[in-house]
Amino acid sequence: MxxxxxxxxxxxxxxxxxxxxxxxxxxxxxxxxxxxxxxxxxxxxxxxxxxxxxxxxxxxxxxxxxxxxxxxxxxxxxxxxxxxxxxxxxxxxxxxxxxxxxxxxxxxxxxxxxxxxxxxxxxxxxxxxxxxxxxxxxxxxxxxxxxxxxxxxxxxxxxxxxxxxxxxxxxxxxxxxxxxxxxxxxxxxxxxxxxxxxxxxxxxxxxxxxxxxxxxxxxxxxxxxxxxSSACGFILSQGDKAVLGKYLSLEQLGVYNIGFFLASFPMALAENITGRTIIPVYRDSPPYESPQNFRTVRRMRMGLSAVVMAMIAVMVLCGPFIINLLYDSRYAGAGPIVALIACAQIPVVLGMTYPQAALAAGDSRSPSLLTMLRAGVQIAAFLTGAEMGGLTGAIVGQMLAGWVLHLFIIRLAVRHRVWDPLHDAIFAGIGLLLTFGGLSHLFMGG
Incomplete structure (x- = not known):
């Protein structure tokens, strides 16, 4: 000790x-x-x-x-x-x-x-x-x-x-x-x-x-x-409620908000930790300066991603059960929402520290342009999915957009010499398996 x-x-x-x-x-x-x-x-x-x-x-x-x-x-x-x-x-x-x-x-x-x-x-x-x-x-x-x-x-x-x-x-x-x-x-x-x-x-x-x-x-x-970046971040975090608030009743929006509240636990943890620790890490120990720095950052990212992905797995596989256990019958519809939103967060985990690396280098422009791109693509995917498949289609649309957008996040990481392909490959594989398994369990009853 x-x-x-x-x-x-x-x-x-x-x-x-x-x-x-x-x-x-x-x-x-x-x-x-x-x-x-x-x-x-x-x-x-x-x-x-x-x-x-x-x-x-x-x-x-x-x-x-x-x-x-x-x-x-x-x-x-x-x-x-x-x-x-x-x-x-x-x-x-x-x-x-x-x-x-x-x-x-x-x-x-x-x-x-x-x-x-x-x-x-x-x-x-x-x-x-x-x-x-x-x-x-x-x-x-x-x-x-x-x-x-x-x-x-x-x-x-x-x-x-x-x-x-x-x-x-x-x-x-x-x-x-x-x-x-x-x-x-x-x-x-x-x-x-x-x-x-x-x-x-x-x-x-x-x-x-x-x-x-x-x-x-x-x-x-x-x-x-x-x-x-913050303005576009608002569209990413609140665009769903802005759209759904017009088409759902207040009661239905309340049920959706309960589902979103539970499903956001993993990413809230990630944002809490990265927002407070990652900028100083990249500022004081840039990965491109030495192999030791690169290994240090890799260990931190691997540990954080593993914890967040494990929590997402719980939400994907057990979301409906958790809702039924904790809430009364008025909120039963939030169960599938928890699982779907958790799946949509998986691609975000892969590159969640790369924008902070750019900020640590004094580059606020690139992360902002990236966020603007994410906002446009994800809200378009949300609206398209909603037209094709209602609320479920909207969330699936956001999930697919997240996987595509990770390619642009990699580009940002490469520019600032902080990309870790091994980390991304490992957790992309885990995330895809979890997504297919979770969606199969949700729509095919296991």
């Missing part, structure tokens, strides 16, 4: 990433456990249409945020000035202005959104959730500073504490009112708790307003392509 403890407490890039990945992984599972528990409780206290309505609110809020995202977090993580208090506080000041802008735009969109989706409650719900973004803007940049150096213990604790406080608030409010406003109230609590903890619990420079023109220029120069 002593050698292991010594290794985990070391400061080499491998030791920091291993420690950070372990902390992020444990935090992810605890966070998803909290989220699942709240989901199980709230689905019994609220009707499915409440989750459908909240899915629409979340879609619009994320749309506004992601369409104007300037990539402050990756900017801080990759910048040579990422430890400069003036740079950090300038980034925080830009964030505060952005969050104020978000609130105004969300308020302006509330009435048109209510008319388009024939959901009058959006007029009140959207500004309320937008107000929670103003509170979220108070979150200290020390959280990005800690992530930059893969010091993730307190960061993870802050995330879990704010999430637990939010869940407790939602459950209590739902017990008292049986109203969708419980879900809104939980967002206020989460934002407030996180803002307080990042200021008074997380070590780092004192947070205050600052405006360094050179820092603003660097943030905007790096972030201009992040904005495009």
């Amino acid at each position: 002593k050698p292991l403890k010594s290794y985990l407490s070391g400061q080499s890039i491998t030791q920091r990433v291993l420690r950070g990945s372990a902390i992020s992984g444990v935090g992810y599972f605890l966070g998803q456990g909290i989220r699942l528990a709240s989901n199980l409780i709230l689905t019994r206290l609220l009707f499915p249409d409440a989750f459908g309505l909240m899915a629409l609110v979340t879609m619009f809020v994320l749309g506004v945020v992601m369409m104007t995202d300037v990539g402050l977090t990756p900017s801080i993580m990759q910048s040579k000035r990422g430890d400069d208090p003036k740079f950090l506080n300038t980034a925080w000041s830009v964030k505060m202005l952005l969050h104020s802008f978000y609130f105004v735009i969300i308020c302006l969109l509330a009435w048109p959104a209510a008319q388009f989706y024939d959901a009058p409650q959006l007029v009140q719900l959207m500004p309320a959730v937008g107000l929670s973004l103003l509170i979220g803007g108070l979150v200290s940049p020390n959280i990005e500073h800690a992530t930059r150096h893969i010091r993730l213990g307190r960061v993870t604790m802050i995330d879990l504490t704010s999430q637990a406080a939010s869940v407790a608030a939602m459950v209590i409010f739902a017990l008292l009112t049986r109203s969708i406003w419980a879900l809104v109230f939980g967002q206020f609590v989460a934002a407030g708790v996180k803002a307080l903890l990042t200021r008074y619990y997380l070590k780092g420079p004192t947070t205050h307003f600052a405006w360094d023109r050179s820092a603003v220029h660097e943030l905007i120069h790096f972030g201009k392509w992040i904005t495009l």
